[in-house]
Amino acid sequence: MTIQSDPTRPVAYLRGEFVPLDRATLDVRTHAFLYGTAVFEGIKAYWVPERHSMFVFRAQDHYRRLQQSCRILHMSAPLSAQQMGELTAEIIQRNNCREDTYLRPIVYKADLRIGPILNVPETRDDFCLFTVPMSIYLDTEKGLHVCVSSWRRLDDNMIPARAKVNGAYVNTALAKTDASLSGFDDAIVLGEDGHVAEGSAMNLFLVRDGKLITPAVTSNILEGITRSTIIELARRELGLTIEARTVDRTELYIADEMFLCGTATEVAPVTRVDHRPIGNGSVGSITRDLRTLYYQLVHAQLPDYLHWLSVVEMPVQSTVLSSQD
Numbered sequence: 256m257t258i259q260s261d262p263t264r265p266v267a268y269l270r271g272e273f274v275p276l277d278r279a280t281l282d283v284r285t286h287a288f289l290y291g292t293a294v295f296e297g298i299k300a301y302w303v304p305e306r307h308s309m310f311v312f313r314a315q316d317h318y319r320r321l322q323q324s325c326r327i328l329h330m331s332a333p334l335s336a337q338q339m340g341e342l343t344a345e346i347i348q349r350n351n352c353r354e355d356t357y358l359r360p361i362v363y364k365a366d367l368r369i370g371p372i373l374n375v376p377e378t379r380d381d382f383c384l385f386t387v388p389m390s391i392y393l394d395t396e397k398g399l400h401v402c403v404s405s406w407r408r409l410d411d412n413m414i415p416a417r418a419k420v421n422g423a424y425v426n427t428a429l430a431k432t433d434a435s436l437s438g439f440d441d442a443i444v445l446g447e448d449g450h451v452a453e454g455s456a457m458n459l460f461l462v463r464d465g466k467l468i469t470p471a472v473t474s475n476i477l478e479g480i481t482r483s484t485i486i487e488l489a490r491r492e493l494g495l496t497i498e499a500r501t502v503d504r505t506e507l508y509i510a511d512e513m514f515l516c517g518t519a520t521e522v523a524p525v526t527r528v529d530h531r532p533i534g535n536g537s538v539g540s541i542t543r544d545l546r547t548l549y550y551q552l553v554h555a556q557l558p559d560y561l562h563w564l565s566v567v568e569m570p571v572q573s574t575v576l577s578s579q580d
């Protein structure tokens with residue numbers, strides 16, 4: 256299939272069709288706008304110029320998680336994971352993406368009505384998708400200085416962190432904003448019980464005595480796709496032991512290494528927390544190795560992990576035509 260595109264006029268997918276991005280708008284009465292009742296994913300696609308292709312990382316796993324978020328919110332994605340995957344490839348081609356790109360799929364409650372209840376008869380859930388060029392989310396070269404936030408992570412019985420619910424990102428925004436206003440690069444949030452959950456929008460790993468430690472999936476975290484990738488790489492490529500368990504705040508202060516990870520963040524070393532150096536205050540060797548492996552994996556350089564990448568071949572030359580075709 257040859258997709259014709261005008262790179263100066265990107266498109267979004269909304270209400271079952273591709274439309275110019277600046278016309279992909281919603282009615283102010285939309286339930287998702289009124290109540291935050293939408294679920295989303297962040298997917299990254301990498302440009303590999305030698306292959307003239309974009310490589311989309313673990314798209315099917317993201318779409319499976321999107322469907323799980325929908326289940327928690329009494330929503331149903333109007334498309335299957337496979338159909339959403341196909342649209343992902345199509346929008347990359349239509350928008351002529353030739354640089355690292357972040358994709359934002361959303362399933363949102365499209366009803367125009369007052370009242371927060373989710374499962375009214377004949378409720379309408381719509382799927383939308385757009386792309387944003389994104390090479391770097393956090394500047395992670397020299398290591399981050401993070402704080403423990405005074406904001407607590409939402410509990411599973413409040414707004415479940417396991418679901419990627421739009422409205423829940425007010426919690427993320429408060430933690431991230433306060434950290435930034437206080438001069439930190441990011442924040443670590445604790446759960447209501449005082450144990451470590453995760454970063455503002457990323458999962459967290461520590462190294463202690465050569466072991467990799469990460470908060471368990473029952474610690475009010477998003478079950479991150481990068482997290483599971485890191486666990487696999489650490490086990491298979493570095494032969495490390497991984498402990499997924501409850502993590503105390505003070506374990507942060509005595510860790511040998513620490514890093515945050517996520518689709519946009521990738522692997523971000525943390526070298527200071529609450530004004531205390533982690534280890535000797537520089538990026539640790541396990542963190543550096545995992546960061547390199549992750550980079551190689553998402554750029555299609557590790558043959559054993561190619562099943563996690565979907566290839567979108569880009570035409571050698573694109574013709575500028577209408578986005579409506």
Ligand SMILES: Cc1ncc(COP(=O)(O)O)c(C=O)c1O
Pocket residue numbers: 297427453454455456457458476477478479480481482516517518519
């Ligand atoms: C709260 C939160 N935790 C963790 C992550 C990392 O998840 P993933 O690796 O699937 O991107 C994200 C990513 O968006 C997030 O928002």
